Amino acid sequence: MDRIQLQNSFEAYFNEWGYEIDWQRLTVPMDVHVIRKDDYLFQQGDMANRLYFLHSGLVRYVSVSDEGKEFTQTFAKSPRIIGSTKAMVTGDHVLFGIQALEDCMVSSYPWQVFYEQMRQDIGFLECYAKFLERIFITKEERENAFVKHSAERRYLDFCASYPELKNTIPQQQIASYIGITPVALSRIRQRLKLNHV
Amino acid sequence: MDRIQLQNSFEAYFNEWGYEIDWQRLTVPMDVHVIRKDDYLFQQGDMANRLYFLHSGLVRYVSVSDEGKEFTQTFAKSPRIIGSTKAMVTGDHVLFGIQALEDCMVSSYPWQVFYEQMRQDIGFLECYAKFLERIFITKEERENAFVKHSAERRYLDFCASYPELKNTIPQQQIASYIGITPVALSRIRQRLKLNHV
DNA sequence: TATAGGAATTAACCTAGGTTAATTCCTTCT
DNA sequence: AGAAGGAATTAACCTAGGTTAATTCCTATA
Known part of the structure; x- marks a missing residue:
């Protein structure tokens, strides 16, 4: 993948919303990052005030508590924008790291400059708003699941939502996504097996 | 408050971001809703695909699980936009209700029509994006708190963030905001009292 | 094919917070 | 002032999930 191809795949992502954007x-200039499986695009606590675009591969957002426990906030599959909106727009340190679950190709732009150049383009603004709506809705739904559903239900929902991940990523990561330990997930799977099937 | 005043306070809210908007x-036409303390603007499961603006008063977003347990997602003080972004943009049923904690004055517009009329205005789009960034960041921070901090820490953070609410709203609602029962909150307060002070 | 190292399971035990219910404390209304 | 009804506290008990550790399972490499 050369730079032109990366640029095209980035632009194609925005075009999906069907607006004219004057690129x-x-x-x-765009930066390019190649991340090997298990490596990090950035670590929790870093500065990450850039717009990152995942061209190929799969990542997870992982947040670790003071006691060292890992929590997976999101799985993100290419092609899509990744990164921390908070860190990007405020310049704060980022609250989670992004780890590659497969080899990944990522490009990035410094957000401040990028936004300053693009904010005159109505198509871009509209896409950006659609993007923000989408990620916000995802969080609304996830908060809802955490608050209203048991760990077992969250596991079943995960399996339904990510059938392709269910068998390809380690169970520890599934556990940390639904907010429990691997041991607890194993117990739940055991219980499910005994009941039906 | 007459309609003109409501309209002005709504527009003033957007102007705070410093963009020119062609209203x-x-x-x-705007709808006006007067909600008495403890009543609901809408209930969980309703259709709420409107843009709501809280002109005066204080509300909470309350989500109830299948087992009937209440969870307070957000406290929102006027002046600000309230409602469910998900329900507004997708037309889905809303995942939480909005309850007035004081008498409230709310205006609303049907989102589809509102957006169709305003999406040509670059100032509006930019404000809308800023608004979405803001609510998303709030959720990122809250998710972070839930995942990384104990109930005790969340209580202390609540007291620091909402000093004015700490003594004016019932403790049950504080408990449901930090994700525990009133009984557990009472225990935590007891423990804090014994340790220092 | 053997083996080393991580992934998952299982079991025993622990703990934060939930549940129920009794008690006390406030308000507010008459 | 007295009564009623909700809010908060406290205590006793329960449970989902955490913790630790031993065991088994896999898969990759020699």
Whole structure:
């Protein structure tokens, strides 16, 4: 994948929303990151005030508590924007790291400059709003699941939502996504097996 | 408060971001809702695909599980936009209700029509994006707190973030905001009292 | 094919917070 | 002032999930 291809795949992502965007405005150079499986794009606590775009591969957002416990906030599959909106727009340190679950190809732009150049383009703004709506809705739904559903129900929902991940990623990561330990997940799977099947 | 005043307070809210917005584009009539303390603007499961603006008063977003347990997702103080982004943009049923903690004055517009009229205005789009960034960041931070901090820590953080609510709303609601029962909150307060002070 | 190292399971035990219920404390209304 | 009804506290008990550790299972490499 050369730079032009990366640029095209990035632009194609926005075009999916069906708005005209004048990419000529964008003159800031893109950075390219190749991340090997298990490595991090950035670590919790880093500065990450860039717009990252995942061209290929799969990542998870992983947040670790003071006691060292890992929590997986999100799985993200290419092609899509990744990163921390908070860190990007506020310049704060990021509250989670992004780890590659497969080899990944990522490009990035410094957000401040990127936004300054693109904010005159109505198509871009509308896409950006659609993107924000989408990620917000995802969080609303996930908060809802955490608050209203048991760990068992969250596991079943995970299996339904991510059938392709269910068998390809380690169970520890599934456990940390639904907010329990691997031991607890194993117990739940055991219980499910005994009941039906 | 008459309609003109409501309209002005709504527009003033957007102007805080410092963008020029051409409100002349907006011709759809505003609805006005007066909600008495403890009553609901809408209930969980309702259709709520409108843009709601809280002109005066204080509300909470309350989500109830299948077992009937209440969870407070957010406290929102006027002036600000309230409602469910998910329900507004997708037309889905809303996952929580909005309850007035004081008498409230709310206005609303049907989102589809509102957005269709305003999406040509670059100032509006930029404000809308800023608004979405803000509510998303709030959720990122809250998710972080739930995942990484104990109930005790969440209580202390609540007291620091909402000093004015700490003594004006019932403790049950504080408990349901930090995700525990009133009994557990009482225990935590007891423990804190014994340790220091 | 053997083996080393991580992944998952299982079992025993522990703990934070949930549940129920009794008691006390406030308000508010008459 | 007295009564009624909700809010908070406290205590006794329960449970889902955490913790630790031993055991088994896999898969990758020699």
